[in-house]
Amino acid sequence: MGGTFDPIHNGHLVAASEVAQHFLLDEVYFVPTGTPYMKSGVSDAEHRYLMTVIATASNPRFKTSRVDIDRAGPTYTIDTLRDINTLAPNADLFFITGADAVTQILEWKDSSELFRYAHFVAVSRPGHEIDLEGLPPEHVSTLEIPALAISSTDCRARVRKGYQVWYLTPDGVQQYIAKNQLYRQSETNQ
Numbered sequence: 001m002g003g004t005f006d007p008i009h010n011g012h013l014v015a016a017s018e019v020a021q022h023f024l025l026d027e028v029y030f031v032p033t034g035t036p037y038m039k040s041g042v043s044d045a046e047h048r049y050l051m052t053v054i055a056t057a058s059n060p061r062f063k064t065s066r067v068d069i070d071r072a073g074p075t076y077t078i079d080t081l082r083d084i085n086t087l088a089p090n091a092d093l094f095f096i097t098g099a100d101a102v103t104q105i106l107e108w109k110d111s112s113e114l115f116r117y118a119h120f121v122a123v124s125r126p127g128h129e130i131d132l133e134g135l136p137p138e139h140v141s142t143l144e145i146p147a148l149a150i151s152s153t154d155c156r157a158r159v160r161k162g163y164q165v166w167y168l169t170p171d172g173v174q175q176y177i178a179k180n181q182l183y184r185q186s187e188t189n190q
């Protein structure tokens with residue numbers, strides 16, 4: 001599952017857990033973006049990576065990958081999939097996205113190549129219709145998951161207003177945000 005994870009929250013974790021159960025996945029790799037070129041004002045990659053490690057630590061099937069963080073330049077999923085394919089050439093790869101992200105895949109770099117490397121799973125997300133128009137049906141599945149109307153944008157906004165984000169994100173992530181004073185300022189690099 002790729003994401004900016006700024007911060008990772010329970011919506012991401014439920015999505016990954018549901019897809020893993022439904023598709024009988026052995027492992028789910030969370031892959032924080034290095035430089036997400038379609039987003040601005042994103043927090044430092046090491047903060048996002050560490051929060052992802054903390055959030056996934058208690059689940060033996062969940063892992064965090066540095067492939068996108070350690071690659072220079074803008075983060076493209078085609079590179080993510082090629083790197084993971086190199087690391088695990090015999091694995092059947094699935095790429096998990098939310099309903100909002102799946103509608104943008106055709107705008108991603110080398111989008112037609114993506115399906116050579118992975119089967120895509122689009123999970124439901126409150127406020128977003130799953131629209132698979134233009135995507136190859138044999139390479140994309142959808143999955144209805146318990147609705148969690150949580151977004152990283154909303155988590156950041158809550159912290160900026162002085163609220164905490166207990167129960168929207170794992171406790172360790174809430175504590176990491178407080179300890180490192182993330183999201184106190186307006187949307188700029190941290």
Ligand SMILES: Nc1ncnc2c1ncn2[C@@H]1O[C@H](COP(=O)(O)OP(=O)(O)OP(=O)(O)O)[C@@H](O)[C@H]1O
Nearest residue numbers: 003004005011097098099101125148150151152153
């Ligand atoms: N609540 C949720 N339910 C289902 N899928 C989600 C949810 N939140 C995020 N996702 C999916 O997880 C992936 C990574 O999301 P991302 O890290 O951009 O989080 P986000 O909450 O969408 O962030 P932001 O609000 O900053 O845009 C995307 O494919 C996104 O669609």
Ligand SMILES: O=C(O)c1ccc[n+]([C@@H]2O[C@H](COP(=O)([O-])O)[C@@H](O)[C@H]2O)c1
Nearest residue numbers: 002003004033036075076077078108109
């Ligand atoms: O490959 C691309 O061109 C591309 C463009 C935008 C987003 N993505 C990927 O989509 C995933 C979700 O991204 P985001 O920014 O919504 O957190 C993440 O793995 C990104 O690398 C990929």
